[in-house]
Amino acid sequence: MTSKIVVFGATGYTGRLVVSSLLGRGERPVLAGRSEDSLKSLANPHGLQYLRADVSDPSTVRALVQPGDVLVSTVGPFNRHGYAAAAAAADAGAHYLDSTGEVDFVHRVQQEFSARAEGSGATMVPAFGYDYVPGTLAGALAAQGAGTPGGYLRIGYFALGSLRQGISGGTLATLADAFGRRISVYRAGSLHSRLLGSTTYAFRVRNHARRALLAMGTEVLFLPETYPGLSVVEVYNGWFPRFSRAAGAVSWAAAGLSRLPGGRNAMAKAVSLVAAPGSGPNEQVRSRSGSYAVANLSDRHGYTVVEVHVQGPNVYTLTGELLAEAAVALRRGDAVSAGVQGPVGAFGLDGLTALCARAGLRVV
Incomplete structure (x- = not known):
């Protein structure tokens, strides 16, 4: 079965930017979030699939992904709402990206999920936006x-x-x-x-x-x-x-x-x-x-x-572009390491430089 890209928090501000960037790349992401009505209004004009999921019921988040899928989480603040998505990806063996700017959340994800993700072959790259x-x-x-x-x-x-x-x-x-x-x-x-x-x-x-x-x-x-x-x-x-x-x-x-x-x-x-x-x-x-x-x-x-x-x-535009470009790269198999990684650890410096350039971020 072909792996899919799931955007969790798709109807929020950052989520919408990621969805737009993915659509601009010819991708067909699966949209996920709490409000079925909001998901439907965003998905229907593009003929996209949508799934309801809520962090208050972690089983609904876990059901979003299978091994090899890519889960992009924009559900914040992450210290309060972010762990369900990270845990779901680690448990499923799905690749993971998020838009957090909260370093203590990233540190905890690194400590709790790196070994689990490495064992399943998943690459988890938190804070893959303008921050940082x-x-x-x-x-x-x-x-x-x-x-x-x-x-x-x-x-x-x-x-x-x-x-x-x-x-x-x-x-x-x-x-x-x-x-x-x-x-x-x-x-x-x-x-x-x-x-x-x-x-x-x-x-x-x-x-x-x-x-x-x-x-x-x-x-x-x-x-x-x-x-x-x-x-x-x-x-x-x-x-x-x-x-x-x-x-x-x-x-x-x-x-x-x-x-x-x-x-x-x-x-x-x-x-x-x-x-x-x-x-x-x-x-x-x-x-x-x-x-x-x-x-x-x-x-x-x-x-x-x-x-x-x-x-x-x-x-914000850059964050949407970076998350979309990285999601495509992870699904394509461009990651060089599994586990919880920083941007260089996940893609290598040459790979990261090329990925950033495609997202509009260039060395001056």
């Missing part, structure tokens, strides 16, 4: 360009053009949940905990210095495995350079609020008032911005050894 494929690609190219690096790898994410009215409800919810939390950085062979936004770094973007705040990134989990000579791996976000200097104080305040009874719920409720679930910028708004990432590899004295820049379309 561009930085992984740039960082891997920088590390390879340096030979056997022993330096400091700092990766910065930036937006080109205006992001006004250009951030989805899911992104706002993830950012709000992240402030006040501790994130991981890689130093001298192990992960260390730091407060999000507690420091900043200035990157060169199109010959201008742009400051970015310390942020979460799966690069700290996967790049040291491929390039064990790296001494430090840190990820920064520079979407809002003017905010970067104040981010530390905001994060400390959020950390204090989250320790109060009901504090974390109050922050989540505040975000929900301005960020409707499933909402996001339309095609016209997305066309006004692009994505950019920089990997700066420096020596212990702070001198740059290698710097790599990558550029692509709008962050």
Whole structure:
């Protein structure tokens, strides 16, 4: 039987982008989600199959895939709703991709499902979107360009053009949940905990210095495995350079609020008032911005050894394209390793570079 691509969360904002990208490649994905009416309205115009599945009943998610299928999950926040899909893929021996930006979720998937997926021959690649494929690609190219690096790898994410009215409800919810939390950085062979936004770094973007705040990134989990000579791996976000200097104080305040009874719920409720679930910028708004990432590899004295820049379309457009292109590649058998992998581990650096180029992400 021919393997299939299943998009779980197909009627959400990111899910719709993935479905559109797959259709543009001539694919016929199976759509899955909670609402049968929403699935029907999305599937019928294209003559697509749809299946109802809900994370509150994991057996319905498990029924979506068989060995060799590809499951693309866009159901977030992933720490609350993502494990059912990851477990279903690992149990079934199905390949797996998701759109998470939550690094602690990725770390748990790595710990819990890697051996199971490796045993079944499945390749699971979480966080295969704007978070964090561009930085992984740039960082891997920088590390390879340096030979056997022993330096400091700092990766910065930036937006080109205006992001006004250009951030989805899911992104706002993830950012709000992240402030006040501790994130991981890689130093001298192990992960260390730091407060999000507690420091900043200035990157060169199109010959201008742009400051970015310390942020979460799966690069700290996967790049040291491929390039064990790296001494430090840190990820920064520079979407809002003017905010970067104040981010530390905001994060400390959020950390204090989250320790109060009901504090974390109050922050989540505040975000929900301005960020409707499933909402996001339309095609016209997305066309006004692009994505950019920089990997700066420096020596212990702070001198740059290698710097790599990558550029692509709008962050949400790019996420849809990357997930669609990777789903096709996994079904085609392009993966080079089974188990829970980062982008380089899953496809190899040459394969990842070619895959990203097909999705619109290219080295500048």
